[in-house]
Amino acid sequence: MGALIALCPDTGRPFETGIETDPASMALTPPCTANILCPHCRSIHPIAKRDFLVCEMVDGLLVYQRAA
Ligand SMILES: [Zn+2]
Numbered sequence: 001m002g003a004l005i006a007l008c009p010d011t012g013r014p015f016e017t018g019i020e021t022d023p024a025s026m027a028l029t030p031p032c033t034a035n036i037l038c039p040h041c042r043s044i045h046p047i048a049k050r051d052f053l054v055c056e057m058v059d060g061l062l063v064y065q066r067a068a
Pocket of ligand 1: 009
C-alpha cells in the first residue's frame with residue numbers, strides 16, 4: 001500500500017491526504033473530485049482524481065506515481 005498524495009494547486013507542494021491506497025485500487029476508482037484540506041494554505045482545494053499521486057516504498061526507495 002502507498003500514501004495518497006495531493007498537490008496544492010496554489011503552492012505546487014505535495015501533501016499527504018492520510019488515505020492509504022495503491023495504483024491498482026486507484027485504477028478501479030471512477031474519475032472524481034475530492035475536497036481536501038491543504039496543510040500549506042489551510043484552505044480546502046477540490047482535487048481531481050487525475051491530479052493525485054501515490055507514494056509507495058519500492059525496494060527501499062520512495063516512488064511517486066500518478067494515481068490515475
Ligand atoms: Zn494549498
